[in-house]
Amino acid sequence: MNRSATLTALASPIDRCSRTQERSLNQERALERFLAGIERRAFRIAQMALRDRAEAEDAVQDAMIRLVRSYASRPADEWRSLFYRILKNRITDLQRKRKVRSVVQAWWSVGDAEDAPDPVDSAVDPSGSPEQELEGRELLARIEEVLASLSGRQREAFLLRNFEGLDVAETAVAMGCSEGSVKTHYFRAVQALQLALGEWNS
Amino acid sequence: MRDLERKSRAAFDESVESLDAATRSRLARARAEALSELRRRGMNWRSAWVPAGVAAAAALAGAVLIVGNDATGPETPPSLAALEDLDIVTDGEDLEMFGEDQEFYAWAAGEIGDEVG
Numbered sequence: 001m002n003r004s005a006t007l008t009a010l011a012s013p014i015d016r017c018s019r020t021q022e023r024s025l026n027q028e029r030a031l032e033r034f035l036a037g038i039e040r041r042a043f044r045i046a047q048m049a050l051r052d053r054a055e056a057e058d059a060v061q062d063a064m065i066r067l068v069r070s071y072a073s074r075p076a077d078e079w080r081s082l083f084y085r086i087l088k089n090r091i092t093d094l095q096r097k098r099k100v101r102s103v104v105q106a107w108w109s110v111g112d113a114e115d116a117p118d119p120v121d122s123a124v125d126p127s128g129s130p131e132q133e134l135e136g137r138e139l140l141a142r143i144e145e146v147l148a149s150l151s152g153r154q155r156e157a158f159l160l161r162n163f164e165g166l167d168v169a170e171t172a173v174a175m176g177c178s179e180g181s182v183k184t185h186y187f188r189a190v191q192a193l194q195l196a197l198g199e200w201n202s
Numbered sequence: 203m204r205d206l207e208r209k210s211r212a213a214f215d216e217s218v219e220s221l222d223a224a225t226r227s228r229l230a231r232a233r234a235e236a237l238s239e240l241r242r243r244g245m246n247w248r249s250a251w252v253p254a255g256v257a258a259a260a261a262l263a264g265a266v267l268i269v270g271n272d273a274t275g276p277e278t279p280p281s282l283a284a285l286e287d288l289d290i291v292t293d294g295e296d297l298e299m300f301g302e303d304q305e306f307y308a309w310a311a312g313e314i315g316d317e318v319g
Contacts, residue, residue: 061232
C-alpha cells in the first residue's frame with residue numbers, strides 16, 4: 001500500500017470526530033430552539049395545574065433535563081409530546097407529594113400562614129390595562145378556578161389540547177392514554193367550563 | 203372551535219406573552235442548565251474516544267512521514283511532501299471508524315517496517 005492511501009486511512013478518525021461534533025452541535029441548537037419555544041407555555045400550563053409558581057418552574061426545569069437526558073436523540077417532531085409527557089408525570093408527582101404533605105400537616109395541625117399561597121405569586125402579571133386584556137385575564141382566572149375543580153385527566157386534556165395546541169394524537173402520547181380517551185376528557189372539560197362560564201361563552 | 207375555547211386560548215396566549223422578566227430569565231437559566239447536561243454527556247463520550255483516536259492517528263502519521271521522507275529520497279523536496287501529506291490528512295473521506303481498523307494499522311506498520319528494512 002502506498003503512503004497516500006495510508007495517510008488517507010489515518011484521516012478517518014479525525015473526520016469521524018469532527019462529523020460527530022457537528023452533529024451534536026446541530027442537535028444542541030435544535031434542542032435549544034425547541035426548549036426556548038416551549039418553555040413559557042409549559043411554565044404557564046404547569047402553573048395552572050399546580051397553582052404554584054416555584055413548583056411550576058421546578059417541574060419545567062426537570063422536564064427539560066429529563067428530555068435532554070433521555071430523548072435528545074429521538075426525532076425532533078416527537079419532542080413536544082414527550083416533553084409534555086414528562087411534565088405531566090412531574091406535575092402528578094408534585095401533586096401527590098403535596099397531598100401527602102397536607103395530610104401530615106393536618107395530622108400535626110401545623111397549617112399556618114406560611115402554607116398559604118403567596119398573594120404576590122398568584123397575582124396577575126401587570127403589563128398595561130386595556131379593557132380587552134383585563135377581560136382576558138379575568139376569564140383566565142375563572143378558567144383556572146374551574147380547571148382546578150375538574151379531574152386531573154380532564155384538566156390535562158384541556159391544557160394540552162386547547163392551550164398548548166397539541167393534536168389528539170400528541171395529547172394521547174403526552175397523557176399516556178388512547179385518543180378516544182383524550183376526546184372524552186376534553187369534551188367533558190369544555191362542557192364543565194361552558195357550564196361554569198356561561199356568561200363568557202357568548 | 204367554540205367561542206369559549208377560542209377566547210380562553212387567546213387569554214392564555216396573552217398571559218404567556220406577558221410573563222414577567224424574572225420568570226423568563228429563570229426559564230432561560232433552566233434551559234441552559236438542561237443543555238449543559240447534553241454537553242456534559244457529549245464531552246464524556248468524546249473524552250473516551252477522541253484522545254485515543256487522535257493520538258494514535260498522529261503517532262502513525264508522524265511515523266509514516268518520517269519513514270516516507272527517508273524512502274522517497276532527494277527527488278521529492280521534504281517541505282512539499284509534508285504539504286501534500288497534510289492535504290491528504292485533512293481531505294474528508296468516508297472511512298470506517300479508527301477502532302474498527304486495528305488489523306489494517308498493524309498491517310500498515312508491518313509494510314512500513316519492511317520498506318525500511
